[in-house]
Amino acid sequence: MPAVQETIDRVRKIDVDQYKYGFETTIETDKAPKGLSEDIIRFISEKKNEPDWMLEWRLEAYRRWLTLEEPTWARVDYPKIDFQDIHYYAAPKNQSGPKSLDEVDPELLKVYEKLGIPLKEQEILAGVQKEKAPVDGLSDEDASDNVYKSGRVAVDAVFDSVSVVTTFKEELAKAGVIFCSISEAIREHPELVKKYLGSVVPTSDNFYATLNSAVFTDGSFVFVPKGVRCPMELSTYFRINEKNTGQFERTLIIAEEGAYVSYLEGCTAPQRDENQLHAAVVELVALDDAEIKYSTVQNWYPGDAQGKGGIYNFVTKRGDCRGHRSKISWTQVETGSAITWKYPSCILRGDESQGNFYSIAVSNGYQQVDSGTKMIHLGKNTKSRIISKGIAAGFSQNTYRGQVSAHRKATNARNFTNCDSLLIGDQCGAHTVPYMEAKNATAKFEHEATTSKISEDQKFYVMQRGIPEEEAIALIVNGFVKDVIQELPMEFAVEAQKLIGISLEGSVG
Amino acid sequence: MLEIKNLHARIAEDGTEIIRGLNLTVNKGEVAAIMGPNGSGKSTLSYILAGREDYEVTEGDILYNGESILEMDPAERAAAGIFLAFQYPMEIPGVATMEFLKVAMNAQRKARGEEPLKVPEFLKLVKEAAASLNMDIAMLKRPLNVGFSGGEKKRAEILQMKLLEPKLCVLDETDSGLDIDALKIVSDGVNALRSPDRAIVVITHYQRLLQHIVPDSVHVLYKGQVIKSGDKSLALDLEANGYAGVIGEAA
Numbered sequence: 001m002p003a004v005q006e007t008i009d010r011v012r013k014i015d016v017d018q019y020k021y022g023f024e025t026t027i028e029t030d031k032a033p034k035g036l037s038e039d040i041i042r043f044i045s046e047k048k049n050e051p052d053w054m055l056e057w058r059l060e061a062y063r064r065w066l067t068l069e070e071p072t073w074a075r076v077d078y079p080k081i082d083f084q085d086i087h088y089y090a091a092p093k094n095q096s097g098p099k100s101l102d103e104v105d106p107e108l109l110k111v112y113e114k115l116g117i118p119l120k121e122q123e124i125l126a127g128v129q130k131e132k133a134p135v136d137g138l139s140d141e142d143a144s145d146n147v148y149k150s151g152r153v154a155v156d157a158v159f160d161s162v163s164v165v166t167t168f169k170e171e172l173a174k175a176g177v178i179f180c181s182i183s184e185a186i187r188e189h190p191e192l193v194k195k196y197l198g199s200v201v202p203t204s205d206n207f208y209a210t211l212n213s214a215v216f217t218d219g220s221f222v223f224v225p226k227g228v229r230c231p232m233e234l235s236t237y238f239r240i241n242e243k244n245t246g247q248f249e250r251t252l253i254i255a256e257e258g259a260y261v262s263y264l265e266g267c268t269a270p271q272r273d274e275n276q277l278h279a280a281v282v283e284l285v286a287l288d289d290a291e292i293k294y295s296t297v298q299n300w301y302p303g304d305a306q307g308k309g310g311i312y313n314f315v316t317k318r319g320d321c322r323g324h325r326s327k328i329s330w331t332q333v334e335t336g337s338a339i340t341w342k343y344p345s346c347i348l349r350g351d352e353s354q355g356n357f358y359s360i361a362v363s364n365g366y367q368q369v370d371s372g373t374k375m376i377h378l379g380k381n382t383k384s385r386i387i388s389k390g391i392a393a394g395f396s397q398n399t400y401r402g403q404v405s406a407h408r409k410a411t412n413a414r415n416f417t418n419c420d421s422l423l424i425g426d427q428c429g430a431h432t433v434p435y436m437e438a439k440n441a442t443a444k445f446e447h448e449a450t451t452s453k454i455s456e457d458q459k460f461y462v463m464q465r466g467i468p469e470e471e472a473i474a475l476i477v478n479g480f481v482k483d484v485i486q487e488l489p490m491e492f493a494v495e496a497q498k499l500i501g502i503s504l505e506g507s508v509g
Numbered sequence: 510m511l512e513i514k515n516l517h518a519r520i521a522e523d524g525t526e527i528i529r530g531l532n533l534t535v536n537k538g539e540v541a542a543i544m545g546p547n548g549s550g551k552s553t554l555s556y557i558l559a560g561r562e563d564y565e566v567t568e569g570d571i572l573y574n575g576e577s578i579l580e581m582d583p584a585e586r587a588a589a590g591i592f593l594a595f596q597y598p599m600e601i602p603g604v605a606t607m608e609f610l611k612v613a614m615n616a617q618r619k620a621r622g623e624e625p626l627k628v629p630e631f632l633k634l635v636k637e638a639a640a641s642l643n644m645d646i647a648m649l650k651r652p653l654n655v656g657f658s659g660g661e662k663k664r665a666e667i668l669q670m671k672l673l674e675p676k677l678c679v680l681d682e683t684d685s686g687l688d689i690d691a692l693k694i695v696s697d698g699v700n701a702l703r704s705p706d707r708a709i710v711v712i713t714h715y716q717r718l719l720q721h722i723v724p725d726s727v728h729v730l731y732k733g734q735v736i737k738s739g740d741k742s743l744a745l746d747l748e749a750n751g752y753a754g755v756i757g758e759a760a
Contacts, residue, residue: 456563461595461598461601464560465617466584468584469582476601482604483603
C-alpha cells in the first residue's frame with residue numbers, strides 16, 4: 001500500500017494549521033458591492049449577459065428567499081450569517097467571458113498550476129497516470145469500468161464567481177458532448193437550460209438552494225446526448241479566492257437515453273480567519289438507461305486548530321433518475337470545510353432505476369459535518385445503496401443523516417444502508433440519524449450501522465508488527481474506507497487516500 | 510537473549526498488580542515453555558514483553574540482548590526483533606493480508622536502514638512461506654484475519670513470524686482453537702524457525718503443544734511469579750498431577 005507511506009510522509013511535512021491550499025492570490029477583481037438586493041441580482045445577471053428570462057427566474061427565487069427562514073435542524077452550530085455582509089459577485093478583471101487558454105491571465109494559470117490542476121490540454125492531472133494509481137485489492141477487471149483509457153481529464157476552472165477556462169471543449173464537441181460553464185450554457189444553449197434548470201432542485205426547494213437560484217454565479221454544464229459515452233472524465237475545480245465572498249455554484253448535468261458520464265469536482269480556498277459561505281446547487285438528470293457518476297473530493301479550508309475560520313459548505317445536490325433503468329452514483333470524500341451541510345440525493349422515478357451514495361466524511365479539529373443522502377423510491381423495482389463512513393477525530397462532530405422512502409407505487413423497492421463511524425480519540429462525536437419510510441408492503445429496506453473506536457487492541461497488533469503509530473492509524477483508517485475509495489474514479493483514489501491521511505494529521509495523541 | 514529481572518507490573522487503569530517479582534532468563538537457541546493456571550499472568554507477560562501501554566512496569570527490568578527495552582514502543586521492539594504471536598489475532602478490515610505483510614516487512618526494513626523489498630522479491634518470499642504452512646495464496650488477498658477461522662488466524666500469525674524473521678518469538682496460547690492437523694502444521698512451522706541465534710517462548714496451558722514443540726526448559730507461572738523451572742519432564746509431571754502439587758510446594 002504505497003499510499004500509506006505517502007500519507008505519512010505528507011502528514012509529517014504539514015502542520016495542522018498549514019492547510020496546503022491556503023495561499024491567496026492577488027488578482028485584480030471586479031466585485032459587486034456587499035449585500036443582497038434586487039439590484040445586485042440585476043448586476044450579476046447583467047455581468048453575465050443573461051437573457052431576460054434568466055433574470056426573472058433569479059428575481060422570483062430572491063423574492064421567495066425573502067420569505068424563508070434559515071434551517072436549524074442540522075446538528076451544526078455556528079453564529080448567524082449576515083447575508084448583507086457578503087460580496088455576491090467577484091471575478092478576475094478582464095474575464096468577462098470564457099476564453100481560449102492562450103487568453104487566460106497567466107497569474108490565474110499559475111494558481112491552478114500551484115493547485116496541481118492542469119489546464120493545458122497536453123497535461124494530465126497530477127498523479128493521475130493510471131499505471132501509477134493502483135488501488136490495492138482492486139483487480140483490473142473491477143477497475144476497467146472506472147477508467148478512461150486516455151487518462152485525460154477535461155477541466156472547467158471556476159475562480160470565485162466565474163469560469164475562467166474549460167479544456168478539451170472541441171474534442172468533446174466532436175463526440176456531441178457539451179461541457180462549458182453554466183453562464184455560457186445560458187447564452188448558447190438556452191433551450192436545454194430552460195428545460196432542465198430547476199427541474200430537480202426547484203427554486204423553492206430550501207433556504208440555501210433558493211438563495212443559490214437567486215445569486216448563482218457560475219458552475220458547470222454538461223450535456224451528453226443520446227447513446228454517447230462521454231470520451232473522458234469531466235471535472236470542475238472550484239476555487240474561492242476573494243475575501244468576504246460567497247461562492248454560489250450551479251451545476252447541471254444531463255445524460256440523455258443510454259448516455260454515460262463520470263464527473264469529478266474538487267475545491268479549495270485560502271486560509272482566512274473569517275468564515276466564508278459556499279452554497280451550491282447541483283442537479284443531475286438521467287434519462288432511460290443513462291448513467292451518471294458524480295464524485296466529489298471536498299477540501300475547502302477547514303479552519304485552524306482552534307476552530308477559527310473555514311468554509312461553510314451548505315450544498316444541495318440531487319439527481320433525478322427520470323428514465324427507466326437509469327443510474328446515478330454519488331461518491332464523496334469530504335475532508336474540508338468548517339461546517340458541512342450536504343445530502344446528495346437520488347429521486348428514483350424511472351422503473352428499475354438505481355441510486356448509490358458512497359461517502360467518506362472525515363472531521364478533525366473543530367469541524368462539524370452533517371451529511372448523508374436521501375433515496376426517494378417512486379418507480380417500480382428501484383434499488384438504492386448507501387455506504388457511509390464517518391471518521392471523527394479531534395473535537396469534531398460527525399453526523400450521518402439519511403432518508404430512504406418508498407412511495408405507494410414503488411413496488412419491490414430495495415435499499416441497503418450501511419453506516420459505519422470510526423472515532424479517533426475521546427473528544428469527538430459520531431451520530432447516525434436514519435429515517436426510513438415504506439408506503440408499500442413489498443419494499444425491502446436494510447440498515448446496518450456500527451460505531452467503533454480505533455481500538456487499542458488493533459493499534460497494538462499493527463504496531464507489534466513493526467509499523468509505527470501514525471502509519472498504523474493510517475493503515476487502519478484506509479482499510480475502514482476502502483469500500484468507498486474503490487468507487488472513486490481510479491485516478492483519484494490514491495489522492496483521496498492521501499487527503500484522508502492529511503486530514504487526520506495530529507489526531508494521534 | 511532475554512533477561513527478566515524482578516519484574517513488577519500492574520494494569521495502568523486500575524493499578525491491579527499482575528506480575529509480582531518475576532525472574533526469567535531465556536538464552537539464544539533456547540525454546541522455553543511457560544505454563545500456569547488461568548489468571549497466573551501468562552498473557553500479561555507476553556503483552557508486557559511486546560510493549561503494550563495498558564500495563565505499567567513499577568519495578569525491575571526487561572533486558573533484550575543486554576539492553577533494557579522498557580522505554581521502547583511496540584513498533585520499535587518489533588523492529589528490534591521481538592515478535593508476539595497473539596492468542597486472539599485482531600481483524601483489520603479493508604487491509605489485504607498481503608498488503609499488511611508488505612507494509613510490516615518494509616517498516617521493519619526501514620527501521621533497520623534497509624531498502625524496501627522489490628515486489629517480485631516480496632512475492633517470492635510470501636509464496637514460499639505460505640506453501641510451507643499449507644496456506645492458499647488466495648486467502649492472503651482477503652483482509653487480515655477478517656472471517657478467518659481460528660486455525661487460519663493462527664497460521665497467519667506463524668506466516669508473519671516466518672516472514673519477519675524475529676530473534677525473540679513469543680507464542681501466546683498458539684495451540685488454542687487448533688484441531689490436530691492444524692496444530693501439526695503450526696508446530697512444524699515453529700520448529701522450522703528453531704535456530705541457534707533465535708529464542709522462542711511458548712506460552713501454553715497444555716502439554717499437548719509441547720509434544721510437537723519440544724521445549725528446552727519449562728517454567729511454571731503462578732500469581733505473577735515463576736515458582737518452578739525444570740526441563741521438559743516438568744511439563745509431563747504437570748499434565749499428570751496438575752498444578753496443585755507445584756503450587757503447594759511453592760507455598
